[in-house]
Amino acid sequence: MLDYQGRIWITSEQGELVMFDPLTEVFTDILKQLTHLKVPYIGARHYYPDRQNRLWIAFENNGLVCYDMTTRRARWFQHRDDQPHSIGSNHIRSVLQDQQGTIWVGTSDAGLERFDEKMGYFHHYRPNSQTPLALPELAIYGMAQRPSGELLLGTHHYVCQFNPKTGHFQSQRLPSDDKASLEDHHLWGIHFLTNSRGEVYFDQRNSLFRFTDLANIQLVTNFTLKTGFCTSLLIDHSDVLWVGTNGSGVRKYDLRANSFQTARYQRGFQEDVLVQGVHLPANQVRFDQNTDPYKFRYTLDHQGGLWANSGTSTIYHINTATHKEQRVDFPIPFVQTITPMATDAQGRVWLLQWQKEAHYLWYYEPEKRQWIRSEHHFKVEPLTEIIQMVADRQAFWLATKAHGLYRFDRKTGQLRTYVHQPDQPTSLSSNTLYCLSADPADSNRLWIGTFGKGLCAFDKRSGQCRRITEQDGLPNNVIYSALPDQYENLWIGTNKGLCRMNRKTFQTRNYTTEDGLLANEFNRFHYLLLPNGQVTMGGVEGITSFWPAKLRDDSFQPKVELTELYVNNRLVEPNPQSFLKSPIHAIHELTLPYNQNFLTVYFAALQFNLPGKNHYRYKLEGVEDDWVETSQPQAIYTTLAPGRYTLLVNASNTSGIWSPYVRRLTVIITPPFWTTWWAYVLYVLVVAGSLWYGIRLRLNQLQLRQS
The missing domain is CATH 1.20.5 (Single alpha-helices involved in coiled-coils or other helix-helix interfaces)
Structure with a gap:
């Protein structure tokens, strides 16, 4: 336990209590100071150091002791039947000092106690059947104070929010658990913790719970014999919850996990995306046996309607607001045929259909409730497969499977081809295209995904591309989808995870299964962007859905610390005879002889939720002028000449944002x-x-x- 003065309090199973002062690095056995006083000090259940340098010692049967560590005097509080203002019980479980300095005491059988130091007596808060705002149960197993000043109390069946100013309790009953016994759940007490978002976590009845002011209590996880039962909780500065167990080590929970929703396939992508993503009733979604998820195509009209087909002449028109659908079948039956769809600037829904050696463009006429074949048609090379389409005021843009990009002019009917040219770095990076989408903020830009050659930002006016690949931050060069959202981002599904790229700055942020994805590999044409902004992507195993606005960048600024030092390929352990007198993390200057100048320094970011996402950079002033970026937390320097150097080490957070904290180590190589x-x-x-x-x-x- 860490007290208000930065001192660390350590207890043992044998009942010992030791205080460690980091400033003086001195351990003090506190219980030895109590041996000459006429108060109990052995067998305490709970210790609590307050801001006045007093130690409160709670006993199961011996009441409460207050030991003033400044004056070395102690005061013993016990319940007296003939004294109504004495402490309400000798069975004490917890002690807390609030922001105003008031001492609160939780008992096992007499409710809550408030100590009035001026008057020297206790005020009692107990259950009262006459008011719903009273304490619901007598036994209190844990207490904490929120930044708002409210006290949180944990009882057997309830969590209570207590307002000290009004004296009112607001209680929430814990989710029932018939398997929980009355004895095993409060063996270690209740621990309340609050993360940076204001969410409260606590353990009770061998379970971990969470609640906020806007939501009821939610079960996070259950503790079992296999996982170990919870004995202590800690939330660190990076919002990682650490759970100490009774013999099963320490467990870790990332409380900043991003808001990805995942589900394995139940009926297939095209059915599941409409049921789970659009929330259509399952009995309304009936694709026939000829449908193919790789032929799933859709478009959104200007009223927020979703038009979708999956390789057959059955076309769904879905109202995404009312979750109602109607079939608008194509007049000419077809199966196993890719049918690209698009909506133009005027709001007209278009469909491309191949018939008799030519491609024809059809549009839907709402008043007639039927598809109308337009005068637009064209012929292309044999075996040319058009996979997607974008419509604007001037032209239809057509992505092909192996022949690059076509532009069909709506006025002249001319067809122009854009292909990869090896000697032109601004041409398409590949003729094998996987996806095509328009930029909602720039009518002259198209986003084109390729097979193995990355992403292309295509300029309609010049016909030139800017190529984006793994070297620019993409997780992989196989681009299955490129979906623009309303926040100037592009969501890119690849073979090795999901990428968010800013459409103006081209900065990237990658997500993998570590961040909550169901799988890192996505699939061709397995995606849907809804009018409400929700993105759904399908992979090999199932579906991952998310709202871009909820995927926030990591704002934590991690410190970085040195962990190990190797000199001439040998690990250096601190000892009085070594040139490393203290552990490497505790020193800021290192002096080595001239023949001990081969250094390997290991380091680590003090952020534990997604350690694989932290990146590092370092430089040795006197040798390097620029940072050396690396994903491996080590720096190696060989044959350093005699002189004075400064090693600088820096870490990024899980979003790749560099921390302002830089670890410095002065290295002095003495000459022969x-x-x-x-x-x-x-x-x-x-x-x-x-x-x-x-x-x-x-x-x-x-x-x-x-x-």
């Missing part, structure tokens, strides 16, 4: 003794002495000759 300044002074003295000696010897020789 023969290159030190005093060695050079010695060299100078030796040379000077040698010269002096030589000169003196020569002078002596000359004097001897003259004499």
